[in-house]
Each structure stands twice: as C-alpha cells, then as structure tokens.
Amino acid sequence: xxxxxxxxxxxxxxxxxxxxxxxxxxxxxxxxxxxxxxxxxxxxxxxxxxxxxxxxxxxxxxxxxxxxxxxxxxxxxxxxxxxxxxxxxxxxxxxxxxxxxxxxxxxxxxxxxxxxxxxxxxxxxxxxxxxxxxxxxxxxxxxxxxxxxxxxxxxxxxxxxxxxxxxxxxxxxxxxxxxxxxxxxxxxxxxxxxxxxxxxxxxxxxxxxxxxxxxxxxxxxxxxxxxxxxxxx
Numbered sequence: 762x763x764x765x766x767x768x769x770x771x772x773x774x775x776x777x778x779x780x781x782x783x784x785x786x787x788x789x790x791x792x793x794x795x796x797x798x799x800x801x802x803x804x805x806x807x808x809x810x811x812x813x814x815x816x817x818x819x820x821x822x823x824x825x826x827x828x829x830x831x832x833x834x835x836x837x838x839x840x841x842x843x844x845x846x847x848x849x850x851x852x853x854x855x856x857x858x859x860x861x862x863x864x865x866x867x868x869x870x871x872x873x874x875x876x877x878x879x880x881x882x883x884x885x886x887x888x889x890x891x892x893x894x895x896x897x898x899x900x901x902x903x904x905x906x907x908x909x910x911x912x913x914x915x916x917x918x919x920x921x922x923x924x925x926x927x928x929x930x931x932x933x934x935x936x937x938x939x940x941x942x943x944x945x946x947x948x949x950x951x952x953x954x955x956x957x958x959x960x961x962x963x964x965x966x967x968x969x970x971x972x973x974x975x976x977x978x979x980x981x982x983x984x985x986x987x988x989x990x991x992x993x994x
Contacts, residue, residue, distance in 0.1 A: 771808040775804040782797035798834050802834060803831055810824065816990045822863035825856075826860045829852045843904075854911050861917055868927060868928055874927040882926075893955065897959040900961065915948055919945060929993070940982050942981050950978055953967060954967075957971075
C-alpha cells in the first residue's frame with residue numbers, strides 16, 4: 762500500500778514537472794526550463810521503479826534507459842553547442858540501446874509468433890522518415906555518420922517495440938500499444954529536432970513540439986511496460 766502511494770506521488774510529480782516545463786517553454790523562461798527538464802526522467806524512473814517493485818517486475822535496463830534520457834536532456838539544454846548536442850545524442854542512443862535489450866529479453870523465443878498484420882504497423886514510421894529525412898539530409902555535414910547511426914538505432918528500438926506484439930494479445934492491448942506509440946513519438950520528436958537543427962527552415966514553436974512528443978513518448982513506453990508486468994507478469 763505504501764509502495765502504491767509513493768508510485769502515485771512520483772507520477773503526479775512527473776506530470777506537474779512536465780506541465781511546469783511546458784509552461785516554461787511557452788513563457789520562454791530559461792530558469793524554469795533549466796530547473797524542470799533535468800527532473801523529468803528521474804521522476805519517471807522513480808515512478809517506474811515503485812510501479813514494478815511491488816509486482817516483482819523491476820527491470821534495471823529500463824531505469825538505465827531513463828537515466829541516459831536524463832543525461833541527454835541535460836546536454837541538449839545547450840543545443841546550440843555542437844559538442845553538447847553530440848554528447849546528448851550519444852546519451853539518447855545508449856538509452857535506446859537499453860530499451861532494445863530490454864524488449865528483446867522480454868520477447869525470448871516468442872518472436873516467431875509475430876502476426877502478419879503487424880507488418881502494417883511499420884507504415885507510419887516509414888511515412889514519417891520519407892517526409893522528414895529530405896528536410897534535413899543536406900544540412901548534416903560532419904554530423905552525417907552520427908545522425909545515420911542514431912537513426913538506425915532509434916528505428917531498431919521502434920521495431921523491437923513493435924515485435925512485442927508477438928507476446929501480447931493484440932494491437933489494442935494497452936501493454937503493446939502504449940510502448941509502440943511511445944517509440945513512434947520518440948522518432949517524431951527526434952525528427953523535429955533534426956529538421957530544426959540541420960534543415961534550411963526553422964520550425965515555429967519547435968521546442969514545444971519536441972518536448973510534448975518526447976515527454977509523451979517516454980511516459981507511454983514506461984506505462985506500457987508497467988501494465989505488462991501487472992497484467993501478464
């Protein structure tokens with residue numbers, strides 16, 4: 762009972778900090794942004810930890826993914842600095858690697874049960890890449906290889922999120938859909954960053970769109986994993 766109360770406390774704090782961060786972006790308050798952004802993923806990690814300890818489904822790989830997300834958030838506070846941008850990108854890449862390992866271990870040998878209709882679910886990300894990539898590929902310059910590697914890893918993370926369908930009841934199962942949607946929103950968020958960072962034209966309200974999609978992405982992934990432990994643990 763105490764664990765549940767602490768779990769609810771951390772998800773409330775995460776939501777409040779998310780609102781505070783979005784408010785800081787809208788008000789263009791650098792102090793609010795610098796205060797709230799580094800707290801997002803630690804609060805979400807604590808929500809995950811207390812949400813899974815009680816059901817004995819705690820996965821340290823998910824915590825590592827969120828910790829590297831927090832590091833990426835911190836370095837991207839100085840997004841205009843190419844060195845910090847690259848370090849932040851590496852941190853997020855490592856976070857995706859931990860997600861991939863966690864998803865693959867969850868699948869085990871059940872990957873062969875992946876339903877045929879599931880292949881249709883790759884269409885949204887293919888469309889997104891087709892639309893977004895031409896808008897920033899010419900401006901990559903020396904960042905071409907790091908960006909290509911990052912793109913490959915985050916798409917692989919999305920694929921493994923999709924493959925979880927082989928072990929879960931179906932598309933409308935929240936355990937699957939939340940993680941799948943979260944991984945897609947992650948790619949959408951990073952696509953906006955790439956267009957704004959390397960594209961010829963800047964996106965209006967760029968930081969707002971990036972953070973809304975990113976916050977939802979991480980929350981949906983974590984929530985889907987918690988639900989998986991509750992319903993199928």
